[in-house]
Amino acid sequence: xxxxxxxxxLVLATVLSVVLGVLPLWGTINRNTVWQSLARPTALLQxxxxxxxxxxxxxxxxxxxxxxxxVAEHSNRLLPKLYQFSAVWGGHEGSLLLWVLxxxxxxxxxxxxxxxLPLNMVARVLGVLGLVSVGFMAFILLTSNxxxxxxxxxxxxxxxxxxxQDPGLVIHPPMLYMxxxxxxxxxxxxxxxxISGRLDAAWARWSRPWTVIAWAFLTFGIGLGSxxxxxxLGWGGWWFWDPVENASLMPWLVATALIHxxxxxxxxxxxxxxxxxxxxxxxxxxxxGTFLVxxxxxxxxxxxxxxxxxxxxxxxxxxxxxxxSLVLFAWRAPAVTLGGSMGLIxxxxxxxxxxxxxxxxTGAVLLGTxxxxxxxxxNLGKLSVGPPYFNLVFAPLMVPLLFVLVPGTVAHWxxxxxxxxxxQLRWVGLGALLLAIVLPFMFGKWSAGxxxxxxxxxxxxxxxxxxxVERIRKPGRIGGSFWGMHxxxxxxxxxxxxxTGVKSYEVERDVRMSLGDTVTIAPYTFRLVDMVDVNGPNxxxxxxHVEVLKNDRVIEVLYPEKRRYFSSAxxxxxxxxxxxxxxxxxxSLGDPIAGDTPSWSMRVYYKPFVPWLWAGVLLMVFGGILxxxxxxxxxxxxxxxxTAGEALSSAP
Amino acid sequence: MKWMLLCWMxxxxxxxxxxxxxxxxxxxxxxxxxVIADExxxxxxxxxxLASSHAELAEDLRREVRKLIRxxxxxxxxxxxxxxxxxxxxxxxxxxxxxxxxxxxxxFFMLLLAIWGLWRYLRLRKNALAMQHTMxxxxxxxxxxxx
Amino acid sequence: MxxxxxxxxxxxxxxxxxLAVGLTRDPREIPxxxxxxxxxxxxxxxxxxxxxxxPSDMKGKVWLFNVWxxxxxACREEHPLLVEFSKQSRIPVVGLSYKEIQAQDQPNxxxxxxxxxxxxxxxxxxxxxxxxxxxxLSVLDLDGSVGINYGVYGVPETYLIDRQGVxxxxxxxxxxxxxxxxxxxxxxxxxxxx
Numbered sequence: 001x002x003x004x005x006x007x008x009x010l011v012l013a014t015v016l017s018v019v020l021g022v023l024p025l026w027g028t029i030n031r032n033t034v035w036q037s038l039a040r041p042t043a044l045l046q047x048x049x050x051x052x053x054x055x056x057x058x059x060x061x062x063x064x065x066x067x068x069x070x071v072a073e074h075s076n077r078l079l080p081k082l083y084q085f086s087a088v089w090g091g092h093e094g095s096l097l098l099w100v101l102x103x104x105x106x107x108x109x110x111x112x113x114x115x116x117l118p119l120n121m122v123a124r125v126l127g128v129l130g131l132v133s134v135g136f137m138a139f140i141l142l143t144s145n146x147x148x149x150x151x152x153x154x155x156x157x158x159x160x161x162x163x164x165q166d167p168g169l170v171i172h173p174p175m176l177y178m179x180x181x182x183x184x185x186x187x188x189x190x191x192x193x194x195i196s197g198r199l200d201a202a203w204a205r206w207s208r209p210w211t212v213i214a215w216a217f218l219t220f221g222i223g224l225g226s227x228x229x230x231x232x233l234g235w236g237g238w239w240f241w242d243p244v245e246n247a248s249l250m251p252w253l254v255a256t257a258l259i260h261x262x263x264x265x266x267x268x269x270x271x272x273x274x275x276x277x278x279x280x281x282x283x284x285x286x287x288x289g290t291f292l293v294x295x296x297x298x299x300x301x302x303x304x305x306x307x308x309x310x311x312x313x314x315x316x317x318x319x320x321x322x323x324x325s326l327v328l329f330a331w332r333a334p335a336v337t338l339g340g341s342m343g344l345i346x347x348x349x350x351x352x353x354x355x356x357x358x359x360x361x362t363g364a365v366l367l368g369t370x371x372x373x374x375x376x377x378x379n380l381g382k383l384s385v386g387p388p389y390f391n392l393v394f395a396p397l398m399v400p401l402l403f404v405l406v407p408g409t410v411a412h413w414x415x416x417x418x419x420x421x422x423x424q425l426r427w428v429g430l431g432a433l434l435l436a437i438v439l440p441f442m443f444g445k446w447s448a449g450x451x452x453x454x455x456x457x458x459x460x461x462x463x464x465x466x467x468x469v470e471r472i473r474k475p476g477r478i479g480g481s482f483w484g485m486h487x488x489x490x491x492x493x494x495x496x497x498x499x500t501g502v503k504s505y506e507v508e509r510d511v512r513m514s515l516g517d518t519v520t521i522a523p524y525t526f527r528l529v530d531m532v533d534v535n536g537p538n539x540x541x542x543x544x545h546v547e548v549l550k551n552d553r554v555i556e557v558l559y560p561e562k563r564r565y566f567s568s569a570x571x572x573x574x575x576x577x578x579x580x581x582x583x584x585x586x587x588s589l590g591d592p593i594a595g596d597t598p599s600w601s602m603r604v605y606y607k608p609f610v611p612w613l614w615a616g617v618l619l620m621v622f623g624g625i626l627x628x629x630x631x632x633x634x635x636x637x638x639x640x641x642x643t644a645g646e647a648l649s650s651a652p
Numbered sequence: 653m654k655w656m657l658l659c660w661m662x663x664x665x666x667x668x669x670x671x672x673x674x675x676x677x678x679x680x681x682x683x684x685x686x687v688i689a690d691e692x693x694x695x696x697x698x699x700x701x702l703a704s705s706h707a708e709l710a711e712d713l714r715r716e717v718r719k720l721i722r723x724x725x726x727x728x729x730x731x732x733x734x735x736x737x738x739x740x741x742x743x744x745x746x747x748x749x750x751x752x753x754x755x756x757x758x759x760f761f762m763l764l765l766a767i768w769g770l771w772r773y774l775r776l777r778k779n780a781l782a783m784q785h786t787m788x789x790x791x792x793x794x795x796x797x798x799x
Numbered sequence: 800m801x802x803x804x805x806x807x808x809x810x811x812x813x814x815x816x817x818l819a820v821g822l823t824r825d826p827r828e829i830p831x832x833x834x835x836x837x838x839x840x841x842x843x844x845x846x847x848x849x850x851x852x853x854p855s856d857m858k859g860k861v862w863l864f865n866v867w868x869x870x871x872x873a874c875r876e877e878h879p880l881l882v883e884f885s886k887q888s889r890i891p892v893v894g895l896s897y898k899e900i901q902a903q904d905q906p907n908x909x910x911x912x913x914x915x916x917x918x919x920x921x922x923x924x925x926x927x928x929x930x931x932x933x934x935x936l937s938v939l940d941l942d943g944s945v946g947i948n949y950g951v952y953g954v955p956e957t958y959l960i961d962r963q964g965v966x967x968x969x970x971x972x973x974x975x976x977x978x979x980x981x982x983x984x985x986x987x988x989x990x991x992x993x
Binding site: 235242299342344349352353356357360363368380382384387388509510511513514601602 | 671693699701742759763767777
């Protein structure tokens with residue numbers, strides 16, 4: 001009964017999304033305000049229907065309804081309730097339903113928080129979002145229906161992949177999807193602007209907060225994924241340049257470029273065509289990511305088990321959506337006006353450089369990710385492109401980006417003088433240089449790479465600090481935008497310092513330990529004191545008790561485990577981590593070793609500055625949220641006079 | 653007397669406790685193995701390196717690589733050994749050859765192209781705006797000031 | 800001025816074409832670099848008897864080299880086909896029993912070599928008795944080192960080797976009637992004629 005209701009709701013939602021995609025847009029063409037005004041209520045109703053559908057699927061999981069094939073494949077009676085719920089998005093079909101829930105959720109949010117927008121803009125934006133929804137809902141109903149039944153009904157389900165039975169995996173996909181899907185809002189605004197010909201500063205101002213919030217979610221989602229991989233996979237890695245990870249990084253890079261480009265369009269009316277293109281690109285990369293993960297075209301640890309037929313559907317959808325957008329772009333963009341003048345050295349040109357570097361970085365990641373596919377398609381063989389390539393190619397692009405960040409924030413609009421900026425930043429530069437030379441010695445070996453990383457991190461951090469201090473001294477209100485920007489930049493600096501620190505100074509010991517044995521990574525000593533058997537709700541585990549000593553005092557006890565889930569043959573490692581401000585201590589239990597005294601293989605890691613990775617990400621996320629909540633975005637509707645004036649200034 | 657015996661019994665395991673031995677038989681060889689295996693692909697996994705994979709074939713291949721390291725083979729020779737048997741697919745760092753020139757040099761050329769494009773754009777823009785300004789009517793003049 | 804706005808569309812179109820072609824490919828199917836190269840030498844104990852076998856023993860003949868194991872589920876798929884083939888075809892099929900003794904057979908630490916050999920022989924012979932024996936002879940690669948030389952990564956695998964001892968074809972995964980019909984048999988004919 002409930003699954004039927006779920007499917008029915010979804011069908012209703014699809015019908016509503018067709019209505020939303022067609023009528024309001026048609027209403028803007030024939031100036032029918034009644035049709036245009038249908039947009040908001042349809043958007044809200046659409047969301048309600050998808051929510052019902054999602055709730056139905058959740059109830060099917062929580063109620064152990066194994067007559068639903070998707071539930072039987074991803075759940076189990078012994079599975080803890082929390083994971084029975086998160087299993088809803090543990091597989092392909094359910095994760096698509098989550099995607100659609102978020103898409104209609106964002107659409108509804110735009111419907112509610114767009115009171116200051118003219119009706120025809122609202123109609124266009126919601127209309128575009130509706131069209132995108134049609135595609136995804138059709139995909140679900142036609143090829144990936146989570147409500148399909150199973151007969152005969154099994155007594156128990158297969159179980160959720162043990163790797164996914166973890167709190168990190170509960171929030172990582174939803175946050176990531178919020179980011180991916182959020183890019184569709186910027187996309188819809190861009191398409192609406194292209195259709196209406198109304199590509200101006202006002203459009204940029206409307207678009208920006210939505211884009212920044214989506215960016216914040218995406219940052220959070222990627223960070224969560226990284227953090228989860230770090231503590232769950234058992235050997236302390238946090239980024240592998242896996243195709244699916246790249247699929248999330250690429251929209252993030254372009255979205256970062258987009259946010260900065262929107263700034264220029266909003267302030268000076270410039271870069272309109274480029275900003276629109278970035279908005280289209282960000283969403284296109286989101287869609288491309290969906291394709292790569294679900295089509296089976298690339299090998300990845302993250303890939304859902306799917307078939308090429310689904311891949312064909314997504315590819316067609318991708319081709320139609322992006323193709324149509326780019327045709328619209330080629331048609332409308334040439335008519336766009338230039339906006340204000342800018343010198344070769346100005347804030348605008350710095351921001352343009354930011355765009356360029358980020359886009360080239362995205363291009364490099366895209367090239368590396370798709371190269372094996374291209375070579376194979378040309379029948380030239382099979383090759384692999386992995387971390388050695390990406391690390392070598394990506395890092396050098398980030399260096400100029402981080403360097404340019406600081407002068408970019410102090411440069412004047414329109415015209416900036418290089419000498420003035422050098423003078424203004426002299427202490428920042430000297431400070432960063434000094435710290436880059438001195439700090440590495442304090443933590444271990446000095447190397448040019450480490451020094452460069454420290455320099456760039458400190459350069460950005462000190463630059464932000466100086467700017468904030470100077471600004472506080474001046475009178476006047478400081479908006480959320482300002483705080484948000486500096487918090488996010490500071491977060492970036494912390495991230496860079498974290499990466500530099502952990503890559504330069506991490507230590508790993510792979511040892512065999514019996515009870516009482518110790519292993520030392522100065523100044524810490526790890527001692528194995530006990531090994532017990534533990535019973536979990538759906539697993540049995542061997543648990544080690546490891547004391548951590550510093551200066552002969554026990555500061556912590558860690559409990560790494562090796563679990564055997566009833567449903568899976570593969571044993572799972574649960575690493576134990578002691579996090580501090582400056583370092584993580586990481587212990588991973590391996591297999592027992594045959595011998596006279598019982599002993600086990602253990603991996604012990606000293607990971608300095610890893611907590612800075614997560615701190616940096618969180619700072620960036622908060623920075624984004626602060627910036628998006630700036631008061632000026634929540635201003636009331638603009639007066640008709642202002643609107644007329646803006647319309648005049650953007651006339652071709 | 654009795655408590656002394658008790659103390660001894662309690663302390664004995666700890667008295668025998670020692671610094672744990674490394675899993676690897678030869679840490680020098682192991683260190684080299686990790687560096688090399690990090691850049692090699694596990695042939696039976698869904699995108700994992702030879703260094704980190706727990707698969708049986710990965711264990712076997714690590715054993716082979718250790719043997720080659722002990723025979724004093726260079727990194728390049730070891731990689732060639734594996735490529736002869738498994739093809740280019742086993743290398744995570746693609747070899748630089750005509751087939752992969754677009755891959756290795758692509759980003760650099762993209763950067764050059766982008767910077768050149770940026771330069772040209774700023775230049776052209778300046779000229780276009782200058783032209784627009786001299787041809788301007790009152791409207792566009794007002795617009796520029798509005799910014 | 801107008802044309803450059805079409806560049807993004809053109810690039811995207813190229814991307815879509817590559818992705819579409821990519822959908823028709825299997826990213827897990829890796830071509831072997833050993834095709835066209837001489838079959839690597841080895842000397843391994845046979846399943847039956849005390850003699851050792853080496854590929855040079857087959858010089859002058861066209862032969863099939865099939866990698867299998869009793870624990871391999873996919874091997875059972877192709878086994879009947881192999882048996883059928885061995886009955887109908889003149890060319891000999893040599894089996895390579897790959898890593899017959901696994902970790903689960905040695906819960907208390909590694910077995911002695913002689914014990915491993917014996918257990919492997921017993922298990923394999925029992926399997927062949929029950930399922931049919933397509934092999935002229937079978938050799939045992941217990942530690943997988945010969946497999947590595949042949950680039951084995953997924954059992955079952957099959958090699959076609961010509962009169963000069965050069966590998967002419969490799970199949971990763973079970974043989975299917977399709978492959979037999981369309982690729983293997985014609986190739987065998989060509990090689991036999993030379």
